[in-house]
Amino acid sequence: MIDWNEFGFDTRAVRAGQVRTQEDEHSEAIFPTSSFVFKSAAEAAAIFAHKQEGNIYSRFTNPTVRTFEERLASLEGGERCIATASGMAAIFSTCLGLLKAGDHIVASKSIFGSTVILLTNILAKFDIKTTFVDLENLDSWEAAIQDNTKLLFLETPSNPLMALVDISVVAELAHKYNCLLAVDNCLCTPALQKPLSLGADIVIHSATKYIDGQGRCLGGAIVGSEELVGKDIFAVLRSGGPSMSPFNAWVFLKGLETLNLRMQKHCENANILAHWLEQQEAVERVYYPGLASHPQYELAKKQQSNFGGLLSFEVKGGQVAAWRLMDSTKIMSITANLGDTKTTITHPASTTHGRLTPEQRADSGISDGLVRISVGLEDIEDLKADLKLIV
Ligand SMILES: Cc1ncc(COP(=O)(O)O)c(C=O)c1O
Known part of the structure; x- marks a missing residue:
């Protein structure tokens, strides 16, 4: 071994x-099998009794x-x-x-x-x-x-x-x-x-x-x-x-x-997009640990080896502006999943966090103008072009 x-x-x-x-x-x-066979009744008994190692049933191993x-x-x-x-x-x-x-x-x-x-x-x-x-x-x-x-x-x-x-x-x-x-x-x-x-x-x-x-x-x-x-x-x-x-x-x-390779590229794309979003007039605030403006930028550098592939930002104009932005994208997928090679865009207040009460949402800082992007592996210039940020 x-x-x-x-x-x-x-x-x-x-x-x-x-x-x-x-x-x-x-x-x-x-191994698409529900159960495993034993060489004898005695072996079955021994494995069931944990006296011998072996697979029994795929719910266990x-x-x-x-x-x-x-x-x-x-x-x-x-x-x-x-x-x-x-x-x-x-x-x-x-x-x-x-x-x-x-x-x-x-x-x-x-x-x-x-x-x-x-x-x-x-x-x-x-x-x-x-x-x-x-x-x-x-x-x-x-x-x-x-x-x-x-x-x-x-x-x-x-x-x-x-x-x-x-x-x-x-x-x-x-x-x-x-x-x-x-x-x-x-x-x-x-x-x-x-x-x-x-x-x-x-x-x-x-x-x-x-x-x-x-x-x-x-x-x-x-x-x-x-x-x-x-x-x-x-x-x-x-x-x-x-x-x-x-x-x-x-x-x-x-x-x-391929996890490490993909993560490095997710991080690279997200970092570029976060810095770009911070320059956009229609954007109120960007949440990404790789930005010097992030309150825990120093902790992120110490605790993580890179800043991650997820970012969120608040658009000016609340839910109406957030939904308009999402509906205008051509490449990004409007879906709640994250961590995909395909970039996904989500409105947390009405989806992933929609079951929380408005008080719980406010307490967690999930505003109506918040948009979350799981940055994928597409060309970064195409992703920027896909976000039509209108003031
Ligand atoms: C941070 C985090 N933990 C747990 C889960 C739940 O995972 P699953 O959807 O595989 O049940 C999610 C799903 O989005 C998540 O984002």
Whole structure:
């Protein structure tokens, strides 16, 4: 067995986790099978009783999914990864695996809209309550921690406002109060940021985004220690069933192979577009960590190896102007997904964050004039030309 930790990031992205079958295939094999057969009744009994290793059923383990899990674990620097059917399934499974009724979560206000709904409407039914705090305000994190707080949850940079927090500081805070820190690393991916190396306990992904990179499949992942991820969270997957399909795992494996290359180009295009948008009269404000005007520009340079492919900006004229701009684009796709080679344009207030109350939206800084762009890999001059910014 090769110890992939001895190799560089790009080598691991291309090769870690692969186990060839007796057919000696070069590209990873897909195993589209629900169950696995045993050589004898005795072997079946031994594997079911955990006395012998082996696959039983693809809800528990599948070789293609395992290859994806091992590759992503290696890239994030974690002992264990569990792949899930979607990013939301990863967040839900993490909460169900690590928490019980009566526990409390402290989460950033600036997290994905469905995560807010999951924490407030769904987990609250199981008596798991959440206090939301300002991502950047470290005092508010500490003030919100209660005796029953078990988990701190954040996204950095946040979607869609690209706010950051120092992961190492929040991790220290979490551990001071015997809590765990989970970081949704969907926007940066391990190509730009490695939360576990900064002290986080769990890394969560929507693989649907940059890991796929071409907007094809839904998937998610949880990375962390064998103790947390391999036991408590895997138990939820095994019996709860939010597992990743082998075909999707194969697509994500191929995505990981080009992840770093794509991320660098996404970052380059987004950086150019953000600087250009800042010069446009019709634009009130641009949110991108690679701009010197970004309040956490210095933290972004320290914590991330590049600034990311997502940016948001406020157009003058509120929702009417934002919708007019989106409707006038010819290349950009009006769709809520992000992390695709194709540039996508979204109005968060009426889509991804539309289920939040106006107060929750205002509190999270999602204004009616806000437009989010996931900058793709098209020619940057074509993208600029596609944005008809009218004052
Ligand atoms: C930051 C972030 N986390 C999680 C999710 C949820 O992922 P999925 O759509 O794969 O369930 C999303 C989806 O947009 C996201 O942007």
